[in-house]
Amino acid sequence: MHDFYAGISLKGAGTWRGAVFLAANGEPPALLVVIIILGTLATSAAGCVANDLWDRNIDPHVERTRDRPLASKALSVKVGIVVGIISLLCAAGLAVFLNPLTFWLCVAAVPVILLYPAAKRVFPIPQLVLSIAWGFAVLISWSAVSCNTVSNLACLTQPMWLLWGATVLWTLGFDTVYAMSDREDDKRIGVKSSALFFGRYAPYAIAAFYVGTVLILAKLGLVMRLNYWYWGTLGIGTIAWAWQSYKLIQPSIPHPFYAFSFKQNVWIGFLLLGGMIAGL
Secondary structure (H helix, E strand, O other), rough: OOHHHHHHHHHHHHHHHHHHHOOOOOOOOOOHHHHHHHHHHHHHHHHHHHHHHOOOOOOOHHOOOOOOOOOOOOOOHHHHHHHHHHHHHHHOOOOOOOOHHHHHHHHHHHHHHHHHHHHHHHOOHHHHHHHHHHHHHHHHHHHHHHOOOOOOOOOOHHHHHHHHHHHHHHHHHHHHHHOOOHHHHHHHHHHOOOHHHHHHHHHHHHHHHHHHHHHHHHHHHHHHHOOHHHHHHHHHHHHHHHHHHHOOOOOOOHHHHHHHHHHHHHHHHHHHHHHHHHHH
């Protein structure tokens, strides 16, 4: 699994694992947590393979991605397809142990995840497609705890939608940071991205996404009456996002900062997860 999807998976830990604990009021069934973790890893692997298969003729022309297995010819397309199919089958096998609504949410997420790479060819903000794809992780995790039937949509409560909204905005923010590092290569080869779409206003768009994330997470804390541990971790996360936003508006940005900022969100994700658990 290359750095992009690995990073997304780790940052998602702060939202989909948080969804499991919040929906279960801090005491989710251990087996369910294991199923969701393994299912997320399998789905991430499938998304990684799909991304690399779609981009195998593009990645060699981008500095950051030219050493990926399919781009560098270290692995064949046939191997990639086999690995992708096995990953999807593993995810599907785990999904059958979930309730009917959660199972169908898993099914609905698959085309969004697999078609994200295609969005980079036709959609001006493909990072939004990715954000929605990872928003499914919240819906799946929450419904796995709270829902029993397909028709019982009342189990999809306000806190779940707040966490979903925060996840979508957060992903859109940190993945736009990631896209900023590829702007010149993407422009040259004709790939679309949110960084190119927002242009010189990209840092301000990222800041707006982070502000929206903080506001929604604050609303979540109020609705669920989370304690000071949650607010403390949210405060630290807010400071980190503010610092990132400040650095991004500087006239000269060291290229390694984009990867550093992206990876920093991994730790913010785990910090928020801890705050959600302790906040209950």
